[in-house]
Amino acid sequence: GAVVSQHPSWVICKSGTSVKIECRSLDFQATTMFWYRQFPKQSLMLMATSNEGSKATYEQGVEKDKFLINHASLTLSTLTVTSAHPEDSSFYICSAPSWTSGGRELFFGEGSRLTVL
Amino acid sequence: AQSVTQPDIHITVSEGASLELRCNYSYGATPYLFWYVQSPGQGLQLLLKYFSGDTLVQGIKGFEAEFKRSQSSFNLRKPSVHWSDAAEYFCAVSGNEKLTFGTGTRLTIIP
Numbered sequence: 001g002a003v004v005s006q007h008p009s010w011v012i013c014k015s016g017t018s019v020k021i022e023c024r025s026l027d028f029q030a031t032t033m034f035w036y037r038q039f040p041k042q043s044l045m046l047m048a049t050s051n052e053g054s055k056a057t058y059e060q061g062v063e064k065d066k067f068l069i070n071h072a073s074l075t076l077s078t079l080t081v082t083s084a085h086p087e088d089s090s091f092y093i094c095s096a097p098s099w100t101s102g103g104r105e106l107f108f109g110e111g112s113r114l115t116v117l
Numbered sequence: 118a119q120s121v122t123q124p125d126i127h128i129t130v131s132e133g134a135s136l137e138l139r140c141n142y143s144y145g146a147t148p149y150l151f152w153y154v155q156s157p158g159q160g161l162q163l164l165l166k167y168f169s170g171d172t173l174v175q176g177i178k179g180f181e182a183e184f185k186r187s188q189s190s191f192n193l194r195k196p197s198v199h200w201s202d203a204a205e206y207f208c209a210v211s212g213n214e215k216l217t218f219g220t221g222t223r224l225t226i227i228p
Binding site: 006044091093106109111 | 161207
């Protein structure tokens, strides 16, 4: 199946700094990618939809100035957590749709765990 | 608005025993339904999905799920669990490519 890769897998940063997380579709092109956030022992919450060549679409309650999303190419979307604070510590997962023999399917990255000190 | 309920937060099953994880959904039309598995610190892997057709869906790793419209359910089953099945399981519903996830069920396998 299609492969989605995230980098970094783990990141620890100081409060007030910015952190960039990359999401790449390795063997297919994705005009759309989705960013999710998962708190410990909780479900995944959709944060935003990343659109290649245009602005991201944010879900209600997600601060677009806090979580900057850029979809610069058909294989790369980035999430930048700006001026990170401890409450931003979380597991961030991206996904991208691709066609398979079973139809259109979402493929997920391995996730990126952010810890803000 | 679409929603998913997984009533069981944590289930413990003996290795070799059968398993059923419950999932109830709310959606205005015919939903697309999914089951994903997540190992600790990992991303999600699709176990199976239902779009249309046969209501009994076969997935990977010996899992299956049955779509019951009358009960708004999509329960996941496996006849005999293996220790490697220990993980977090998420049911999800979608009307497009945006997925709404349930809160997950953590599966523990005991020898």
